[in-house]
Amino acid sequence: MSDRPLPAATPAAQSAHAHESQFALLGERRFSPFFWTQFLGAMNDNVFKIGFTSLVTYQTARFSGVDAKTAAFLISAIFILPFVLLSATSGQIADKYDKATLTRLVKTFEIGVMLIGGAGFWFHNASLLYLGTFLMGVHSTLFGPVKYAYLPQHLSKAELVGGNGLIEMGTFVAILIGTIAGGAAAGFVEHGAVVLAGMCVVIALAGRAVSVAVPSTPALQPDLRINWNPVSETWRNLKLAREDRTVFLSLLGISWLWFFGATFLSSFFRFAKEVLSANPDVVTVLLATFSIGIGSGSLMCERLSKRRIEIGLVPLGSIGMSVFGIDLFFASHALPAAPHLLSVGEFLAVPAHWRVLVDLLLLAMFGGFYSVPLYALIQSRSQPTHRARIIAANNILNSLFMIVSALMAVGLTALGVGIPGIFLTTALLNIVVAAYIYSLVPEFLLRFIAWMLVHTFYRIRLVHAERIPEEGAAVLVCNHVSYVDAIVIMAESPRPIRFVMDHRIFRTPFAGWVFRHGKAIPIAPAHEDPDMLARAYDACAAALTDGDLVCIFPEGKLTKTGDMNPFRHGVTEIIRRTPAPVVPMALRGLWGSYFSRAAEARVPRPLNKGVMSRLTLAVGEPLSAEEATPERLQQIVSELRGARK
Incomplete structure (x- = not known):
């Protein structure tokens, strides 16, 4: 582990590391001690909660006044509750x-909490264990803001997705280990x-020892x-939080994920016991599968997003969560009867059980696609x-969402709804919630459409994409x-873009819907609609004043020959x-595609990354407003495009 000094732990100071794999962070003092501290804390949470839940579910007689059917939801x-x-x-x-x-300080507090919880285990005292559960909630409440506010002070923006992916992966691996350890104990x-009592205290002591190496992270206020x-x-x-609408709705999106996940994990x-007719060891298999799924999904985010904050993965995640949540309901009704509680070996020997495990794995993996970009978005866009x-x-x-989740589960149970029914209800609610959030913030859905187009049909090569500014106003100019064209550029931009589009595009059903919700600016020639032209220029001025990116295609129309038309003024x-x-840019490789006006346009085949699917987006050096004449811009764009259309 590197011990280099960290006098100014800022993202800028770490930008030199942006090219490295996310796993390289585990060898850095700015990340590793903090990672292992939170890892041990998450593991201890689950050793304690799983151990407590398992004891009251399978050894209820030892704990007076405990209802085994609702104990997991109550815990x-x-x-x-302390989070509220x-x-x-x-x-x-x-x-x-x-x-x-x-x-x-928080890790020192954890040691005291585990001594109280350990006494509860030792004396089979449910009251002490419930108190320990509450105090562990206090511990996590105090640590939560530290955990996610720490990362942006030590990681560059290019490292945020990878760092968050590692944290999410680490959290769920810790959940897995804690689950196995707690269930086994x-x-x-x-x-x-x-x-259980001894294990919880030892893990708390280890977490406190590791925390000594966490580097200084000065207060920002x-x-x-x-x-x-x-x-x-x-x-x-x-x-x-409501001051930035996208951030606030991202918070709601993450909270919904916790509602969704808590419903499954608590069940x-x-x-x-009731559906799979399996013993407590099989619970460990279920939780392990879930943890591996969300951990792998979290790690895959960096590769899928090309080290950017790619919110297009969020709708992809929500779709997968619902699809496999619904299939889990049907898989749960296709199970053979068991004469007794099955062991792990007996459970895995039944082919129908593998469908249940695959559903859980993929549901959780898509949950990782959903959560990591949202956390990174909140961290990057918050002051x-x-x-x-x-x-x-x-x-x-x-x-609040998790409490409602627990109340919903208890209420549905009281109405006689079984666990598969609770899973189905949650998966269907996910569709409703996702549709609502994406209707309020179309940016998520637009990025998803762009991401799917680029990653399904095309293989895109970027040349100097870093020249697209990550902050501040700029005008992007492209052939x-x-x-x-706009969707491809949107997919590769690090931030939202206001496109200036021909007004006729807004009349088409799908493209019109996409660009209206993307806040595109309709424009018309002066001889067609001078008022619309004036409004377009006003909208561009307002967007640039607000520090947005504005993109215009100066040719004013699609090429019919593959050659560039003259740039207008x-x-x-x-x-x-x-x-x-x-910022001049050039696209090459789209001429001859189905989406061009070429006479022999070819329909792209999904996942067929052949020669016809190779695109290039080349970005030139930014020009000052004084240098950016139409003639100069056309010359640069032509050079960037090269011979290939």
Whole structure:
């Protein structure tokens, strides 16, 4: 592990590492100690909760006053209650104090909590165990804002997706190990409770020891005055999160994932016992499958997103979650009867059970596609001085959604709905929630369409894509080869773009819907509609003033021959009103495709990455507004395109 000094732990200072694999971060002091600290904390959470849940489900007689049918949901609700009560306060604390110091204090607190929980295991005292569950919730509440606000201070923007992927993967591997350890320890009928007590304390001590190496992470708002009133501060945090609509709806999206995941995870013990007719060891197999799925999905995000924050993966994730959640319902009704509770070997010997495992694996993997881009989006778009409080708002919403999840599960159980029915209800609700969120923020759906087009039909090569500015106003100028030029550029841009499009495109059913929701700017020639032309220039000026990217195709129409048409003076008018850098770009490889006007256009075949599917997007050096004449821009774009159309 590298021990190099970290005097200014900023993303800029780490930009030199952006080219490395995400796994290289595990050898860096800026990431590794923090990763293992949170890993051990997540593992301990699950050793404790799984051990407690397993004991009260399969050894109910040892715990007086406990209802085995609702205990798992109650444990989950108690654990997340502190998130509702204390998240607002913990967010302020994380913004005000050094995050490394807070990490060590939280891990010291964990040791005390595990001593209380250990006493509960030792004496089979449900009250002490419920108290320990609540205090572990407090521990996680305090650590949550630190965890996600720490990463942007030590990772570059290009590393955020990979870093978040590792954190998500690590969390669920920790859940897996904690589940196996907790379930195995609880399986010792005579001494399981004692083993659990010792294990929890040892893991807490190890977490505290690792936290010593977490590097200093200075507070971003040390002069913040803490409001200790949780009600008013909770409301203020939620209002703060709502200032950026996309961030707030991303918080809701993550909270829905926790609703979805909590419903499944809390049901696994009853699912194994009542539906699969399996013993507690099979619960470990279910949780292991789920953890491997979400861990692998989280790690795949960096590759699928090309090290960018690719929110197009979010709709892909939600589709997969519903598809495999619904199939899990049907798989649960196609199981043979079992004469007794099956062991792991007996369970795996039944072919029908493999369908259940595949559904869980893929459902969780798509959950990883869904969650990692959302976390990275929130971290990148939140104001640094308020980031921890935005994460606190996220925790508040997560906890509320998880409590509702537990209440829904208890309510459906009371109505006689079985575990497969609860899974089906959740998967169908996911469709409704996803449709609602994407209707409010079409950016997710548009990026998904763009991502699917580029990754299904084409293989795209980028040349100097880093020249597209990640912040600030700029005008992008590109040749116009096909009907999907804008979608290809959208897929490869690090941020949203306002496209200036011919007004006739807005009349077509699908393309019109896509570009209207993408806030494209309709434009018409002066001889057709001078008022629309004036409105278009006004809209471009407003977008550039707001610091947005505006993209225009100066030819004004698609090429009919593959050669470039003369550039018109629209771009000159735009930058005359609002001077901004102009970035020339060129697309090559789309001429002759189905989406072009070529006479012998070919329909692209999905996943057939042949010669006809190879595209290039080349980006030139930005020009000042004074340099960017139509003639100069056309010369540069022509050179960038080269001989291939």
